[in-house]
Amino acid sequence: MSSLLRIIRFTRALAPLYTAIITCSVLTAAAGLAVPFLIGSATDTVAGAVNGETATGTAVRTVVLLAAAVLAAELAVTVISNVGGWFGDVMSNRMRTILSVRYYDKLLHLPQRWFDGEITGTIVARLNRSITEITNFTKMMSNSFASMLITTAAVLAISAWYAWPLTVLLLIVFPVYVWLTSLTSVKWQRLEGEKNQQIDIASGRFAEVVGQIRVVKSFVRERGELADFSRRFRSTDATTREQSTHWHRMDVIRRAFLNLVFFGIYALIFVRTVQGQFTLGEMVLLVQLMSMAKAPVESMSFVIDSAQRAIAGSKDYFRVMETPVDARTAAVMAARPEDARDAGHADGTGGELPAAVTTAVADSVLAPVPGAPVFAFREVDFAYEDGEDVLHGIDFQVDRGEKIALVGESGGGKSTIVNLLLGLYEPRRGSVEVVGHPSADLPLDQLRARIGVVFQDASLFSGSIRENIAYGHPEASEEEVVDAARRANADTFIRRFPGGYEQVIGERGLKLSGGQRQRIAVARAMLKDAPVLVLDEATSALDTKAEIQVQRGLDELMAGRTSLIIAHRLSTIAGVDRIITLSDGRIDEIGAPAELARSGGIYAQLLDLQSSGNTKKLARFDITG
Template identity: 30%
Template structure:
């Protein structure tokens, strides 16, 4: 994991890191130089009162601190910028991967888990790369230079100090293992908490309607407390690293003071400089111990991020994919079967043809496979067996961009973005003019209600269109499909949220939109597809009937029973 982290996050920034490394070396050297200057300062300046050294030592101190200050500035700015770049690159990479991921995989993953990785794991990754990896380089260099100063003064005392290093390493390694395990559990719980927040804020109306506020508060409290428990283990591990190292270092310094104080060969300057170097050396040693825990947190986060990035989408373009050429828009399914990951069969050996420029309807009971079949056309899913073709071209052999540019979709699952009405209508064609946007809105019976709003087309719709009524949201979505002006139109319960008057207006607009376009419609109300050129009746993933409305009624089969049942329900309503 560490090797991959270095390869994917550090290697692209080697140039700036090389400059930062030079700055780190300078900082470490100047730290050691400060300790070394203490010996002549005490022996030659304070003890012997040498005028040469009285002039040179202060000058050397000024030079050292200025050089160290400049190097520290460059090292800090470069590393902070590098850390922020790591977060940005990781988040962009994650988002790009997720937005291109298969719908099936996205539906299996809760958005809260993904948001947790996007926000929190990326931040922990920065801590690992900047504070841990680069901090380790800086502190290790300081430790090496300071150790060199100690050996140059008295190698016997230096060995005593160095004896403590392995014990510090063993201690930090044990604490690091605990940190990584607790951090992984803490971030898992962060994902659960983000899920709870996402669900309850989005479903606040339902929570209040059923009086479940207290239950949701308890659920959130349990998640917060569980997360806190894991994070406190990380805090305790981090907190233990510093005093453990400090205690071991204190013992070593105490031994040095005792032996050095008993020696008759060591000058005061040498002993003072050595003790200062030893004390200074334990600061980077202590930092290294603390950074080990940060490193383990970052590696745990990297593991979660790379797990997501390693998932390969099943829906990919073939190497020789060509742009789709639509010459009429015939949709043909040949012996198509589809199974979900759970091995549930949604479609079983379906063969059908939607003639170019005609309107076809998919009808059947809930769970018959209508939406699944519709999703195969723009390749949201791939058929498990068989083929889906548009004008004789297998959708798996054409580029995804050209395929989806040829399709306009209006779904019962309305999606509006927290932007203006204008931006939502123009989502599929951001370059569209105001006149084109307004024309699409008029055709969708949306223009009148839009201009009645305070800011008209510049009115913000709120999160998922919460500021609009259900019917208004549906009409904005239909206007978006109209503006798309694609040769193939997919309507999945496109008028389900409309009142009778709005539905009448929309049906007139849709009839105009469907003229000359191949249209595949899923409709719960059979009255809206009576005029379809062909109706396909699905039952438990099988195609059981097909024909016009009149032909299917005359056949007195599955469609006739559906129609009679719905007509009876509507008559008694």
């Protein structure tokens, strides 16, 4: 229950809706409670007329008025409960929005390491399942069960007025029923967690397969993927059988106890009526009141089942929300409160930001240190996971306007250096400096605004071509977008599409060829116009002709800018100022191309392999001639 209370605290912005729902529940309960009294009075009136104690005409007028009062009460219940239901629907949808936006906000600000250990589809499945279970429960509670609980409390008070033993028996029912249910909960939640784990993994794989459907089909893996998907869902059958057996066994015990207690309640009412302690009308009144008290108890199994699912879902939700966020990442959001208006605080908890974050916001603009290099690596060691480092003692600096190339074997650490420069990871030892400041002291938005990147994987989105080119500069004019595309040699093929720049390119740009995707990515970096340019094998997917044309645009873009180039083809780095060669995560050599060509090191070996046409050995370095 603490998890559900936490959800309410987490969504305290919904307090006006909660108040409206409670008000409607109270009014609905009051109108509903009036009906047994009216029917009881009508019963006494009819009995008086039958026994000759009341004149027939008088009795008829009285029962007609009582029937009209019953109609009015029931109409009030109908209208007010539906008004409350409307508030409940709005509340549950608003809660879904708040929880979803905060979850998304949290994901956007989690460190890269967290994503390295997660499957994308599982993250999405967890969002859908957890929030659906939470909002379904709150919707059910607001639309029906809240008024039933209020009614039950009123019944307890009324029954105490008529016969205190009835209240005692009712007071025995509720705690014992809840206690028996609590005995069920621990095992039920454990089994539910096991099911959710398998379902989340299967759903994650499902999303992954849909996203990579061409790979699945090309390797004829449809049956294998379906078998794995089926196996995980079938594994939940045995868990469900165990879970259901346990639940229904306990439900038999609970309901048998409930039936026994209500036998005593009804027997007490009937006997006292026969003994003359209750009139027929009071008997009818009390029987109806007891039935109203019994309804929420009987439905409690369903409520508790829904509550258990919501609790399990909320635990998964808060497990993500409690993942620590880098203070620099939180500072980015805190510095842009308009972005977080619906998302809550940047720490993802709905609480106040820590002092470290507010300090980072206050110092968010750091002036470059005069004479400092644009960026520098100072004795950097790094490991993606605990264990062996993938970078060892990386130490170099890049001055303003320099063009630096990274060359080395595949897996030698070239892309890792780019990841560290972008602040996606922190060094295990040493530091990365940008404009004279440790990158750890720079807010991430300020750091990354200085860097334009073209990755080896173009990484496009499913919107239009224009949206993708303008991704880093959404306010760009049409002329600026077209100019960037033209310089990246993309304008010609873009205009061939029926939609031109508004052509939707599908998930990850699947409607484009590899070369087309890469040119869109190059145009995107050009439009960002950052002072530092990183080309992570930016022309790897282009044919020779397209590469030459795009390279012209890149040369223009690199003019006057600091550039870091991961080489795929030796021809793309012939004009750089310096080359840094890497071997097993260590710097082997640093020097001008002409100097390294004579040193006998890695670069010289690559030139010899290229001139000899030994493509097999060149492939080890991700290098072609």
